[in-house]
Amino acid sequence: MVIIIIDLVLLTLLCLTAFAIMLVRHLFAVVALTGAFSLLSAGLLVTLDAVDVAFTEAAVGAGISTVLMLGTLALTKRREATKPKLSPIGLMIIFLTGATLIYATPDMPKFGAADSPGLMHIVPDYIEGSKNDIAVPNIVTAILASYRGYDTLGEVAVIFTAGMGVIILLGRRREDEYGYSEDNAAFPLHPEGSDNTTGKDKS
Structure with a gap:
């Protein structure tokens, strides 16, 4: 009975996290929620006695993928530029797919x-x-x-x-912009045409 309650709690949190990922437009929050989704999935797999799959999900989904997405986020904007559009065809496909899955579930x-x-x-x-x-x-x-x-x-x-x-x-x-290679050192000392103390262009 306790395992069933834990499974229901994890499934509820997974659904809430998935809806939050769809609604949030701040990319940093999306990355954080995606990592949380992977951790919740790993916890659900542990309750299903699939510890090896849970370990892979935690390492790849919540670990490496989150680090790579955060690294990518540092090179891009933090907010999604496109505005969400309501697609009637997409909603119809979602409802049909969900209804088909619900209809087929009792036969499993x-x-x-x-x-x-x-x-x-x-x-x-x-x-x-x-x-x-x-x-x-x-x-x-x-x-x-x-x-x-x-x-x-x-x-x-x-x-x-x-x-x-x-x-x-x-x-x-x-x-x-100064012709400095980022692979050679951590920071440029004094780029040409800049002030030695402030680093601002004298011109």
Whole structure:
């Protein structure tokens, strides 16, 4: 009963955070709310006994993504320039999608049911064979590292490529208006044509 109450509280906070993200126009607040959404999602995954997925969500969603968005925000404006527009077609698509999901939800198997289709196909082979085939005590680790090894390798390649792209974009040398390279030192000492004490242009 306590777990159900915690799940309901987390789901309510997730919905409120999602609506706040849609309504807020200050980009810094949006980044903060996005990080909070990731943390709430991680907490919900912990209550569902998916600790490995929760760890990934907390590290990537609330950690790295928030840092990258804050770094991007430092180079852009803090408020959204475009005005929100009400789209009747978009609202109709949202309502139709929501109605379809609500209609299909009762046909889904119960949470944790052993006779659900997803658990009757290949999962028993994973559970029975992971200990003998791979000799890894953690089934999740065995699945990610061996049975789904190529999939995991592809995910790692995507993350590595994205990280290299960010490093390349941030590592470019940018010359400021005085011809000073930001990669060589932290601050220019005395740019040409500026006062030594105030740094203002004498002209």
